[in-house]
Amino acid sequence: xQTQHYEITVHAPAEVVWETMxxxxxxxxxxxxxxxxSYFEGSWLQGSEILFLGDNxxxxxxxMVGVIAEHRPHEFVSIEYRGQIVNGIEDTTxxxxxxxxxxxxxxxxxxxxxxxxxxxxxxVDDQYAEMFAEMWPRALLALxxxxxxxxxxxxxxxxxxxx
Numbered sequence: 001x002q003t004q005h006y007e008i009t010v011h012a013p014a015e016v017v018w019e020t021m022x023x024x025x026x027x028x029x030x031x032x033x034x035x036x037x038s039y040f041e042g043s044w045l046q047g048s049e050i051l052f053l054g055d056n057x058x059x060x061x062x063x064m065v066g067v068i069a070e071h072r073p074h075e076f077v078s079i080e081y082r083g084q085i086v087n088g089i090e091d092t093t094x095x096x097x098x099x100x101x102x103x104x105x106x107x108x109x110x111x112x113x114x115x116x117x118x119x120x121x122x123x124v125d126d127q128y129a130e131m132f133a134e135m136w137p138r139a140l141l142a143l144x145x146x147x148x149x150x151x152x153x154x155x156x157x158x159x160x161x162x163x
Contacts, residue, residue, distance in 0.1 A: 001103070002129055006120040008140040012151035014074045014111035017118060020147040021107065022077070029146055033139035038063075046071040051085060060088035069104065079105045099125060118143065 010017050020026045022044050031038040035054040042050035046068050053063035063085045070078040081100045083092030091097045103123035110117045118140065124132050 002124055002126060004120075004122050004124050004129065004132055004136070006122075006136040006140055008118050008144050010116045010118060010144045010147045011114070012116060012147040013114055014109040014116045016151045017116045017143070017147045018074045018109055020150050021118070021143055026146050026150075030139050030142040033142055034135050044068055044071060044077060050079065053085060056087065058087075062086055062088075064100070065090055065092065066105075074111075075109055077107050081105070116147075 012020075021030070024039070028037075028039050031040075031052075038052065038054050040050055040052050042048055044050065048068050050066050050068060051061075051063060052066065053061040055061055064081055065083040065085060066079040066081045068077065069080040070076060081103045083090060083097035083101060085091070092101065105122045106120070108117075108119040108121075110119070120136060120140070122132065122136075
């Protein structure tokens with residue numbers, strides 16, 4: 001097990017980056033770097049269970065089971081993993097599930113003069129380290145682009161102004 005660190009600078013206020021990262025619609029866009037169609041079910045509020053999922057070809061979901069260990073709006077959120085979802089079934093007792101139980105994924109948002117640094121610290125099993133080393137930078141670039149677009153349009157999109 002190792003802890004990986006990733007960081008990106010975003011030209012947008014922390015509130016905008018936070019909302020872009022954790023909002024259902026935009027989460028699906030940047031998290032697609034990990035698995036196309038990625039989504040979450042649950043809440044980002046402290047103490048809440050949250051599932052990170054992707055649909056399999058047979059229509060069942062697979063992913064991770066977590067709980068929000070800490071939640072400080074626009075500053076910090078910590079996910080503690082409890083297990084996994086395999087073909088639609090929650091698993092917290094297999095060897096694979098126990099191997100990730102207690103691991104964390106932490107997001108820190110630090111703003112200075114309207115520019116936000118997003119830092120990600122994630123506990124990763126050695127066998128997945130290389131995969132995440134490729135995926136996280138792509139995901140953070142997508143998050144940056146989405147956040148900067150949100151900041152630029154101030155949440156107003158042409159489609160919102162029609163009809």
